Amino acid sequence: MKKRYVLIVAGGKGLRMGNELPKQFMPIRKRPILMFALDCFHEWGGGEIIIVLPKEYVNYWKWLCRRYSCAIPHRVVEGGETRFDSVRNGLTAISKPGAGLQGLVAVHDGVRPFVPKPLIEACFIAAEHYGAVVPVIPMSDSIREAESGGWPENRVDYMYIKSHAVRRHRYVSVQTPQVFKLDLLQEAYGQPYSQDFTDDASVVEAMGFEVRTIAGSRDNIKITDPFDLHVAEAWLTNSWL
Amino acid sequence: MKKRYVLIVAGGKGLRMGNELPKQFMPIRKRPILMFALDCFHEWGGGEIIIVLPKEYVNYWKWLCRRYSCAIPHRVVEGGETRFDSVRNGLTAISKPGAGLQGLVAVHDGVRPFVPKPLIEACFIAAEHYGAVVPVIPMSDSIREAESGGWPENRVDYMYIKSHAVRRHRYVSVQTPQVFKLDLLQEAYGQPYSQDFTDDASVVEAMGFEVRTIAGSRDNIKITDPFDLHVAEAWLTNSWL
Numbered sequence: 407m408k409k410r411y412v413l414i415v416a417g418g419k420g421l422r423m424g425n426e427l428p429k430q431f432m433p434i435r436k437r438p439i440l441m442f443a444l445d446c447f448h449e450w451g452g453g454e455i456i457i458v459l460p461k462e463y464v465n466y467w468k469w470l471c472r473r474y475s476c477a478i479p480h481r482v483v484e485g486g487e488t489r490f491d492s493v494r495n496g497l498t499a500i501s502k503p504g505a506g507l508q509g510l511v512a513v514h515d516g517v518r519p520f521v522p523k524p525l526i527e528a529c530f531i532a533a534e535h536y537g538a539v540v541p542v543i544p545m546s547d548s549i550r551e552a553e554s555g556g557w558p559e560n561r562v563d564y565m566y567i568k569s570h571a572v573r574r575h576r577y578v579s580v581q582t583p584q585v586f587k588l589d590l591l592q593e594a595y596g597q598p599y600s601q602d603f604t605d606d607a608s609v610v611e612a613m614g615f616e617v618r619t620i621a622g623s624r625d626n627i628k629i630t631d632p633f634d635l636h637v638a639e640a641w642l643t644n645s646w647l
Numbered sequence: 648m649k650k651r652y653v654l655i656v657a658g659g660k661g662l663r664m665g666n667e668l669p670k671q672f673m674p675i676r677k678r679p680i681l682m683f684a685l686d687c688f689h690e691w692g693g694g695e696i697i698i699v700l701p702k703e704y705v706n707y708w709k710w711l712c713r714r715y716s717c718a719i720p721h722r723v724v725e726g727g728e729t730r731f732d733s734v735r736n737g738l739t740a741i742s743k744p745g746a747g748l749q750g751l752v753a754v755h756d757g758v759r760p761f762v763p764k765p766l767i768e769a770c771f772i773a774a775e776h777y778g779a780v781v782p783v784i785p786m787s788d789s790i791r792e793a794e795s796g797g798w799p800e801n802r803v804d805y806m807y808i809k810s811h812a813v814r815r816h817r818y819v820s821v822q823t824p825q826v827f828k829l830d831l832l833q834e835a836y837g838q839p840y841s842q843d844f845t846d847d848a849s850v851v852e853a854m855g856f857e858v859r860t861i862a863g864s865r866d867n868i869k870i871t872d873p874f875d876l877h878v879a880e881a882w883l884t885n886s887w888l
Binding site for chain 1 (some may be wrong): 734786811818822861880884
C-alpha cells in the first residue's frame, strides 16, 4: 500500500461570509470548523495530515489548538494567494515534485467538517487503483446554464442573463476529499493556472488524465455562508449519521 | 394588474424518502411541510391558492386541515401520474385552456416550506413584465457533467461514468415559485410530455419563449431527503430569516 497524505486546504481569507474571521475558523458548537475536519481525518487515522493556512493565521491556529486542547499531530504549511497556490505549496511540502515519492494524497476542503470516515477510506482505496478519484452527489434542484459567460456577482443583474434549462441528471455536485497519486497531482500542479480549475480533479483532467467518481455523502456539507453554519449546528444537535 | 393564481404542486406519492408517507405531508415541528408552504402564500396574500394533491391523499389532506385547524381558503385539485400531469390538471382547474383568461400563475413545489414573501411578490412583478420568471441561486460546489446519458440510480456504478468538470459559474440552481402569464403556461402544457421538462420553465422554454431569472433565496429550501428534514427543523428553531 502506498503512503497516504492528507492536505486540508484552509487557505481562504474569508470574504463571502460577510465576517472578518475566515470561515474555516468560525465555530460550530463553540469549536472551529477546521478542527472538526481535522478530527475526521485523525479518527480515520490512515495518513499524515498537513493543514494549509493563510500565512497571517498560522499563529492564530496554533493558539486555537492550545485553547481547545487539540493535540492531533499535523504539519502546518503556509498557503498562497489563491487555492491553486495553496494546494501547490502543500504538495511541495510533502515532497519535491519529480522526486519520485510513491504515495497517495487527499485534498480536502477545510470547511467540510463532517466527512465520514468510510468515505475517506473508500476514496483512498479507489485512488490506489485508478489514480484520481472524487466523491460526488446527485443534484436535487433543476439547473440552468448561462448562454455565454457566467452569472454575475450582483444578483440584481440575473434578470438580464440569457440562460436555458439543462438536464439535471447529467450533472453531479463534487465534494472532497479528492484523492490522487501524489506524483500525478504534483505534475498537474506544475501546469500554469487556468480559470477552468475549479477543483483538484479539474487540474488533473486538464493534463488529459481521467478522473473517476465515487458516491459521496449528504453529511459531507461545505460551509459557505451563514445558512450553512446553522445547518452544521443542526447536524451536530441531531447527529443524524 | 392581472389576476394572480398560485398552484402548489404536491402530487408526489413519495418514494425517494424511504417512507410510506409522501414527503409533502411529513411534519416539521409537528406540522405538515405542505401546510408551511400554504402559510407562506396566505401570508403573502396576493392570489387565489390551488393545491394539487394525489387523488389518494385528498381526504387525508382535508383531515390534516381539520386536525391542525388550518382554515386558509384554497381549492384542491387531483394530480396525475407525473408532475407534468399534475400541473396541467391544476392549470385546467383555473380556466379552460384557450379561454383567454388574463392572469398570472405561480407554480410552487409543495415541499418548499419557507419561501419568503418578498420573493413571491418579486416573481409576480417580474412576470407581469416578462411573462416567465424563475428564482435561481448560485452553486457552491464544483460540478461535473456525464459525457453521455446521465448518472445512474445505483451509486456503486458512479465509478464507471465518464465525466468532466464544468465551470460552476455558468450554472445556477432553480427554485420555485416559477411565475408565468396564465395563457402562456397553459399553451406550454398543451405540448406533449418530454424528458427534458425538468421544471415549468423548461416547458415554456420548449415553445421558444424566453425565461427570465431573478435572485432566489437560500431559505427557500426543498425537502428531498431525511437530511433536508433536519435542516428544516433547524431553520425553524433558529429562524434565521
